[in-house]
Amino acid sequence: MRPTTHAFLHDNLWHLLRRLAPPGIAGMLIVSVNALVDAVLVGRWVGPAALAGLTVVFPLTLIVSSLVGLLSAGVASVASRSLGADDPTRQRELLNVLLTLSLLLAAVVSTAGYCCASTWAQLLGATGAVLDYGTAYYQTLVLGSFFTLLGLSTSMLIRATGQLRQAMTYAAVAVLANLGLAALLVRGLHLGVRGAALGTGGAMLLYAALNLQHLLRGRTPLALGPLRLRLDWPLTREILAIGSSAFLMQATQFGRQVLIFKSVTHYGNVAELAFFGAVNRVYSFSILPVFGILQALQPTVGINHGAGQYRRSQQAVRVFRLGGIGLLLLISLPSLLFPAPVLGLLLPATAFAAADLARFRLLMLVLLITPLASTGYVYFQATGQARLATTLAVGREALFVPLLLLLPRWWGVPGIYYGLAAENVCYASVVLLVTTWSFRQVARPASTPRLPTVESLGETQTVGQRN
Incomplete structure (x- = not known):
């Protein structure tokens, strides 16, 4: 059913x-x-x-x-x-x-x-x-x-x-x-x-x-x-305002990938480039199921927020966040416990250095906290908080670029791993703080009439009220 x-x-x-x-x-x-x-x-x-x-x-x-x-x-x-x-x-x-x-x-x-x-x-x-x-x-x-x-x-x-x-x-x-x-x-x-x-x-x-x-x-x-x-112009403007954050997140992926792989190529050799490519593929595949959870979170938050059940929509974020972390823990366990055999599927007959495996484990550990950011980001989009979602999308790139430019200069290829880990930790922490703040701003008593608002192009618009 x-x-x-x-x-x-x-x-x-x-x-x-x-x-x-x-x-x-x-x-x-x-x-x-x-x-x-x-x-x-x-x-x-x-x-x-x-x-x-x-x-x-x-x-x-x-x-x-x-x-x-x-x-x-x-x-x-x-x-x-x-x-x-x-x-x-x-x-x-x-x-x-x-x-x-x-x-x-x-x-x-x-x-x-x-x-x-x-x-x-x-x-x-x-x-x-x-x-x-x-x-x-x-x-x-x-x-x-x-x-x-x-x-x-x-x-x-x-x-x-x-x-x-x-x-x-x-x-x-x-x-x-x-x-x-x-x-x-x-x-x-x-x-x-x-x-x-x-x-x-x-x-x-x-x-x-x-x-x-x-x-x-x-x-x-x-x-x-x-x-x-x-x-319908008001509806079109609202759709584009909310979607602009997702557009920026997608559009900047090209620049991110170019910068990362250019850095690996510049500071490392062919073997280090191949190793990073394998790590990147394992990481990307491991995080994929979380996007499936986020697709389930979006209607859960949006429908409850539209009905005026603000606390329930916020509780949904907490539940799906824990579910995402638990799922990632199960997915990441093989990589954390047996990193060499996992990477060996992509790089057979390769002897991995202990330091390389440690950096792989570092990224897989950081992977566990990504639902802190992704669930909050989906919450802002689903509730129509366009300005917050867009600001976070732009702010992430402002954090990412300096880290990926500076840390490799000090530590070489290991600095790339440290930069990616630091960026994810900082971004997850910021989104978690902003999400907590937003929860307090939109929370309403259970008896409040269903009057959701949508932030569109910096303005607050009433989207519907039912008795």
Whole structure:
């Protein structure tokens, strides 16, 4: 039985966590598999140069990912709070605004990406055959950006209502479609890297269609109106204001990755670069399930906040925070207890120095506190506190850059690990303090009428009131 709005408002929070987290985690794992499909097929059936072309233009895909974050975070926050406030008026235009924004943003991204693909790939270091493969792949991929934007953002709209299992099912169908289409186009029709990109575009088209039919056929608790191209400006402004923090977090990932790996390359050797790459992959994979928990937290916080149950929405943050830490502890135990065998899966026949393993353990220990920051950040987005979320996103980069520039100068490659650990600890501490402060600011007595407010572009707007 799927969770309903009533369940979000009244069920035990630990029960909600146990019910919602598994499909959220499974959905994230499915999406991560989808990202590997093109690379595996191209590397196997086209060749190393083609795979290098896909690798070198991968940072460019973060452009669309950032825009997905912009739309998804904003529309999910508005949707869940309007459900809690029982405000169908605000729900009616949600899908129309999402469709129109997806079309407008995709038009800009597709035009710029197709025209500038070769120039951007060269700036990223591609030459010769690698440049040709990378350009062909990205030009084809970016033409389907509308379906990517609409597919992923409508999936988040479904998740915002608590229907994580349905969203996971549609994602799984899209992954299987991507695998089948890409294999047919790359291997069967010999379209090479363009075939892989076309397969992704076709899968995203199917993904968007599945999500739209779910939303338009009344299978969601949202009161959506007829589908049409329309921008409701107050609603659009609110969505973009809330989503801007997610956009910044996604957009800065490119710069972060470049700075980190440039530092490892500058201060270390090939062996240290390979070791750091293995550590980074283990760390990134280990943290992935937490994003599934965060997808369950978002509607829980948003619906309760919209209904005026502020203390319950805050308690949900505490429960999901503990759940995230517990899950990460289980995931991290093998790496903490047996670091050499874990890293040996990626670097076989390698003898690891004790100091290297100690630094790996350090990052895996720091991983355990990341829910302190991520749950607070989701709370700010879900409750419409746009200014706080954006300030924290910008502030993290202001903390990250000095640490990654200074500490390696003093300690070399170990300074990179120390800098990453220090940044995560400091950021988690700051977000925890700000979250605690925010809890006190929005707390209301249980008898307070349901009158949630949304911070949008620095202004406070009333979003709904029901007797």
